[in-house]
Amino acid sequence: RAKSNGRGRAEIFDAALRTELEARAKLEADIRAGLATDEFELHYQPVMSVATGELRSYEALIRWRHPEHGMIPPNDFIPAAEESLLICEIGRWVLDHATRQLAEWTRQDPHGHGHVTMAVNISARHLASTSLVDEVRHALEHSGLDAARLVLEITETVLLDEPTADAHLRDLRNLGVTVSLDDFGTGYTSIGQLQKLQVDTLKIDQSFLRSDDPATQALVQLMITAAHAFNLDVVAEGVETQEQLDRLATIGCELAQGYYLGRPQPAADTGVVAGTV
Ligand code: C2E
Ligand code: MG
Ligand code: MG
Ligand code: MG
Numbered sequence: 001r002a003k004s005n006g007r008g009r010a011e012i013f014d015a016a017l018r019t020e021l022e023a024r025a026k027l028e029a030d031i032r033a034g035l036a037t038d039e040f041e042l043h044y045q046p047v048m049s050v051a052t053g054e055l056r057s058y059e060a061l062i063r064w065r066h067p068e069h070g071m072i073p074p075n076d077f078i079p080a081a082e083e084s085l086l087i088c089e090i091g092r093w094v095l096d097h098a099t100r101q102l103a104e105w106t107r108q109d110p111h112g113h114g115h116v117t118m119a120v121n122i123s124a125r126h127l128a129s130t131s132l133v134d135e136v137r138h139a140l141e142h143s144g145l146d147a148a149r150l151v152l153e154i155t156e157t158v159l160l161d162e163p164t165a166d167a168h169l170r171d172l173r174n175l176g177v178t179v180s181l182d183d184f185g186t187g188y189t190s191i192g193q194l195q196k197l198q199v200d201t202l203k204i205d206q207s208f209l210r211s212d213d214p215a216t217q218a219l220v221q222l223m224i225t226a227a228h229a230f231n232l233d234v235v236a237e238g239v240e241t242q243e244q245l246d247r248l249a250t251i252g253c254e255l256a257q258g259y260y261l262g263r264p265q266p267a268a269d270t271g272v273v274a275g276t277v
Contacts, residue, residue, distance in 0.1 A: 034064060043264035044264060081126070091126040120152055121182065188240060201233040204220060
């Protein structure tokens with residue numbers, strides 16, 4: 001009896017595993033097909049100067065316009081893509097499109113866009129791959145965008161897990177691109193470690209802005225002070241109210257991003273110029 005029970009459980013487990021593997025394979029095949037048929041699109045969210053309200057940067061955020069499931073947010077497919085090399089193909093697609101978009105906006109509106117930068121999210125696996133540096137160089141050459149106007153957003157996990165990440169970051173910064181540490185404060189990087197990291201900008205995770213707790217506020221102030229001491233720029237993510245924006249001005253945070261300042265929008269809706277790629 002026990003034996004047959006055990007086998008029964010093993011069969012259920014096998015079936016569950018098979019279903020999961022099939023679902024994963026289906027998602028991967030769907031992503032591959034979606035890349036081939038242009039189902040992905042980028043939305044652009046502004047990053048503004050806290051003091052002047054000037055546009056400083058856009059962050060490119062991917063969406064998947066799925067033929068059956070409608071608009072799929074990145075959190076629903078990027079994690080799966082990160083488990084395979086597909087994330088590198090997605091990353092390359094994003095790099096190509098985002099750089100071309102900013103180059104196009106700059107051609108249409110040199111005055112308004114000449115100093116604006118474009119931020120692209122890069123996954124750990126892509127940063128670890130030996131091809132990223134060439135892909136970035138290619139995207140810049142192909143779009144004609146100056147390297148100084150491309151920002152690569154990476155997360156802390158990248159820096160801890162990948163011994164090659166450091167070398168690749170150095171190569172990327174030698175190309176002239178800027179590196180930004182995304183979601184800072186949610187991982188394991190201590191403020192002291194910031195000094196040694198190959199990054200130019202710190203993005204304080206939006207969870208810190210949500211909290212009214214005085215201790216959390218003090219922590220944000222500390223992060224900003226430390227970042228400035230290490231010559232890093234600071235972007236506060238997730239600004240949703242005027243009150244939050246005022247608080248950032250008071251504590252000397254120079255850059256902000258959030259729904260209050262502008263939601264991620266398709267290129268055609270960003271409002272400044274019409275040119276889309
Ligand atoms: P992230 O890089 O930290 O991007 C910020 C996320 O916060 C975006 O969600 C944005 O829409 C959202 N957000 C911005 N302002 C506010 C606000 O005021 N309130 C709230 N509640 N949310 C705000 P989104 O577009 O859903 O992207 C989620 C995550 O997916 C990104 O987090 C990033 O980690 C990943 N992602 C997005 N696009 C790409 C991509 O092209 N490549 C890779 N590898 N990852 C991407
Ligand atoms: Mg980001
Ligand atoms: Mg973030
Ligand atoms: Mg994030």
